[in-house]
Amino acid sequence: MNASAALPQSATVREVGLRDGLQSLARILPTEQKKAWLRAAHAAGQREIEVGSFVPAKYLPQLADTAELVAFAKALPGLFVSVLVPNLKGAEQAIASGADLMIVPLSASHAHSLANLRKTPDEVVAEVARIRAARDAAGARMLIEGGVGTAFGCTLQGEVTQDEVLRLMQALLDAGADRVSLADTVGYADPAAVGRLFERARALVGDRLWCGHFHDTRGLGLANVYAALQTGVTRFDACLAGIGGCPHAPGASGNVSTEDLAYLLRSMGIATGLDIDALLALRGQLAGWLDGETLHGTLWRAGLPKTLIAA
């Protein structure tokens, strides 16, 4: 079997550091620094960025400036702007903000869903139907993505079956989501499980399976991305410097780092449009803004190999 034969020609790295990353830090990054981050990420070639979340500021004060960031990001040429929304109220703010896509998180783990969203998974599906109705009533062209989290297991509940994940993914589409994604919220995925689940998911919904979201909690993040790439998935979430996690999932720190993921893709000749040196420079800037926080990622220590610098 020639595994590499199955790899796509190009892929998209969706930056989620301003949402998934910053929401997990106690400190609040000033809006001006977030705008500098967005400007530099766009200059480095990033064209899809999740800029924040329409969650009440009392829960996530770190993301209270989301509406302002959407407006700023929409002014950057060709940038596709995503936001996270937990419910209909957030979706109405998202529609009003003019973002291009809203991600509605659903946790396939019943226990994690109640802890994180205060709803059962099927209550979230019902909310997506209301969000779709509101989007259509507003005549908005915004896309709705249902994000199925804890798709590989959960720190609270333990096992989550692939059948349940696929059932909920289909239910989200039936309820009116335009896209679905699969997330290893707590870093329980392994490459073999990723290969199996993403193959089944793509067989079920094809290209409406929009994105893979992996954490590097136990070092398997990029191996999991590679396994998903082999099934034909071409979009992955990542956080610059590997910041992020899930406040309701103990030990779930660390999204796949943007710069390491960009390097993985470039090393295999998969086009991303990203300037990795510019991403590494931005990482250095972010490290200054987040002085004292634990950052992740590996490429920054060694830089690009001679063979790619020459190329």
Added chain:
Amino acid sequence: MNASAALPQSATVREVGLRDGLQSLARILPTEQKKAWLRAAHAAGQREIEVGSFVPAKYLPQLADTAELVAFAKALPGLFVSVLVPNLKGAEQAIASGADLMIVPLSASHAHSLANLRKTPDEVVAEVARIRAARDAAGARMLIEGGVGTAFGCTLQGEVTQDEVLRLMQALLDAGADRVSLADTVGYADPAAVGRLFERARALVGDRLWCGHFHDTRGLGLANVYAALQTGVTRFDACLAGIGGCPHAPGASGNVSTEDLAYLLRSMGIATGLDIDALLALRGQLAGWLDGETLHGTLWRAGLPKTLIAA
């Protein structure tokens, strides 16, 4: 394509921290601590360990106690003991030591070969023929492994072609090596290149392709292991806590970490015989011995997932 269908049932993690790891540190770990490491690694289920290198002590004083460590390791039940040898003189010491396998490093990069071994790659092949003759003359049952390094590129020379790597691999076997292995000495490999090279190598020499040796210099170490597993390779070098590198290859720090590799394999149900909690405990002990050194690896932060602890 179901990528995971191709995975082996079991695999071996060969510990090389006492050689590849310690040779890259300026400090000298006392022999008693090395023995404690060997004892604990064996107790954690490790059954193949490279304990040192028969290199003149003036070049690598960190490994001057290799003969004593071979004798100690051979007394641990069922432990298969490897040593590195750079030339015939080292091979004669290795044969006298009673180790089970000697690894003769060859660098597929001409420039790296001259810098690291002071020989051209083909001069190393000729040395392996002399080593084979010495082994046979001594009537020793010890195995000879030819380790082809910089197999994916080189910090000095840049590109190394797969054709040249395969030519040298075959030449090593023709010269009398019993086994060959492929090493990404400087962290230039990517999963697609690994899949291609290991597939070609196995097609050429079958199971005489004995081991894959990956560094995590740029974060791709475990993704590369996964790609090699998909070609049927079942043995991988690793260093506890990801210590290691190559003194003659700038920026080449960090072997794949033993505990993260053990977790990758276990997460996919590939049997290794390893006790991961015991490896994490030993990592903590090593961190004390190497206080002040930069360690690597990720699993130690979060520990095993609930789903595997329950299992």
